[in-house]
Amino acid sequence: MSRIIQLDGTGKQRDLLVKSIVLALRELASSLEVNTDTRDQAAYISLALKAINDSIDPTVAAWEKRGYWLKADRFRMDWVWTGQMAEQLKEALLQDDWGRAAEVCAKVSIKLESVTLPKHNRMGTPWVGAWEKMSANSHHNPS
Numbered sequence: 614m615s616r617i618i619q620l621d622g623t624g625k626q627r628d629l630l631v632k633s634i635v636l637a638l639r640e641l642a643s644s645l646e647v648n649t650d651t652r653d654q655a656a657y658i659s660l661a662l663k664a665i666n667d668s669i670d671p672t673v674a675a676w677e678k679r680g681y682w683l684k685a686d687r688f689r690m691d692w693v694w695t696g697q698m699a700e701q702l703k704e705a706l707l708q709d710d711w712g713r714a715a716e717v718c719a720k721v722s723i724k725l726e727s728v729t730l731p732k733h734n735r736m737g738t739p740w741v742g743a744w745e746k747m748s749a750n751s752h753h754n755p756s
Contacts, residue, residue, distance in 0.1 A: 623668045630661045633739050635728045637661075638718060640740075647711055649744070655714055656747040657740030658721060659702040666696035694724060706744075707751055 634657075641654040669692050673685035698721055705713035 623672050627665055627668055627672075629736075630665050631725060631728055632730055633736050634658050634661050634721065635725050635730055636734060636736055637740050638722050638725070639730075641718060642722075650740075652706070652744040653740045653742065655702065655706055655718065655744075657743035658718065659699045659706065660743055660747060662695045662699035662702070662721070665692060666699060669693075669695075698724075703747065703751070706747065 637654045637657050641651055641658070644651045644654075669689060673688055676682075676685045676688070698717055702714060702717040702721075705711075705717060
């Protein structure tokens with residue numbers, strides 16, 4: 614029996630999330646005013662960062678089982694900022710503090726500055742509806 618290879622693994626999902634964040638940051642940076650699109654884009658960045666942060670433990674669990682502690686620790690250190698910035702951005706957005714949101718987005722941009730996007734956007738607009746999702750979740754789960 615052959616090994617099962619998961620083609621759509623956590624790493625691939627993380628790469629897509631990172632690229633979609635960079636795309637949302639690019640769109641957000643070109644906006645001149647706060648509107649539905651900018652709220653969606655900023656909320657999407659926060660939600661995507663949280664999703665990346667949530668993927669850290671499942672990713673390193675397999676390495677830790679095999680005793681690759683250094684690799685697991687290095688990976689955690691490389692991505693620990695995602696959870697912190699996701700929460701900071703969420704708080705800023707829910708308080709309608711666009712100055713603070715812009716600061717957090719600038720920090721995220723710096724962290725992801727080495728990411729290159731393909732010439733043609735095949736991701737579409739994954740942020741549509743993200744503000745509604747974020748604000749709905751915050752009413753049910755104040756954190």
